Amino acid sequence: MSHATTTGLRDSVPGTIPDSGGKTAGLSSRRLPRWAPLGFAAVAVLLGVGISSIAGWHSRIQWGLLSALFFLAISYVATTVVENKRQAKDRLATSVVWVCFLVAVVPLASLLWTTVSRGAERLDGYFLTHSMAGVLGPEASGGVYHALIGTLEQVGIATVISAPLGLLTAVYLVEYGKGALAKAVTFFVDVMTGIPSIVAGLFILSIMLILEIEPSGLMGALALTILMLPVVVRSTEEMLKLVPNELREASLALGIPKWRTILKVVLPTAIGGITTGVMLAIARIAGETAPIMLLVFGSQLINTNPFDGAQSSLPFYIYEQYKVGEVASYDRAWAAALVLIAFVMILNLVARGIARWKAPR
Structure with missing residues (x-):
């Protein structure tokens, strides 16, 4: 059997996909576990809070922004090392979406929580x-x-x-x-x-x-x-x-x-x-x-x-x-x-x- 025929049979095997470098990656390719984003987030929060405390920053907004930057960087680097650059770019885009979602939701949740906690103390039948x-x-x-x-x-x-x-x-x-x-x-x-x-x-x-x-x-x-x-x-x-x-x-x-x-x-x-x-x-x-x-x-x-x-x-x-x-x-x-x-x-x-x-x- 010729080399070209062997290559064609190998490429036609289900479960094998070419990666960004032209190589073939099978189902046995290395993958990050599903809990990896949570681990990245935990590490990023620890780094953000730790560095902010050492620098003397007392604003929680600064802590959050620094943790978000660490989360994006860790996600990209870890995915590049374990998987490949293509998957790293995909995970980076997903991480950016999640960070933007949290940036939008956290102030709303904080406002709602403050209003409920402060308002519930006085709200009763007499007040209404x-x-x-x-x-x-x-x-x-x-x-x-x-x-x-x-x-x-x-x-x-x-x-x-x-x-x-x-x-x-x-x-x-x-x-x-x-x-x-x-x-x-x-x-x-x-x-x-x-x-x-x-x-x-x-x-x-x-x-x-x-x-x-x-x-x-x-x-x-x-x-x-x-x-x-x-x-x-x-x-x-x-x-x-x-x-x-x-x-x-x-x-x-x-x-x-x-x-x-x-x-x-x-x-x-x-x-x-x-x-x-x-x-x-x-x-x-x-x-x-x-x-x-x-x-x-x-x-x-x-x-x-x-x-x-x-x-x-x-x-x-x-x-x-x-x-x-x-x-x-x-x-x-x-x-x-x-x-x-x-x-x-x-x-x-x-x-x-x-x-x-x-x-x-």
């Missing part, structure tokens, strides 16, 4: 069912009931206005808009997406001064509507673009009108993404303080009528209690922040449940 009427700053009593009512009403009004307007605008841009009007609408939606909340508040405030309208929860809701509308439009537009054109064409081929195709085919297909976009918009406006300060003024009393008189809200309540500067007010601020986070999380869970319920089978 009482207002700050007649309560002084240093006193440990008082609650968030009036601010919770204000947030629910103001965000609810803004959602009732923004959701249908944003949905219809997105449908026009995706299904009908082709000319200069659609381009103009898209441009202004992009501009409004980055508008500061204080600008929206000043716009509504100017209208209030011209028409001599008194502060109320409705005025704050109108400012929140301006902030919420572009987020709803943009997210809904992207979800509608993801619906395959084949579904539209199949419906139209059966003689179904376009408006009914949009209503019965396009929107149900994208309902999950649309609902998520609306929830993101609600989360965007639920924490706004500047428009409430300008247009609602805040109140220590319970006001269930958003169309008459000053109201409070959760973000304004947090700002107000932090400004007092007392230990009791700080506790109330942390508890209100926890209530606000729980409010947004509950809305997201409800939205996901509705989206799964209404999604096409």
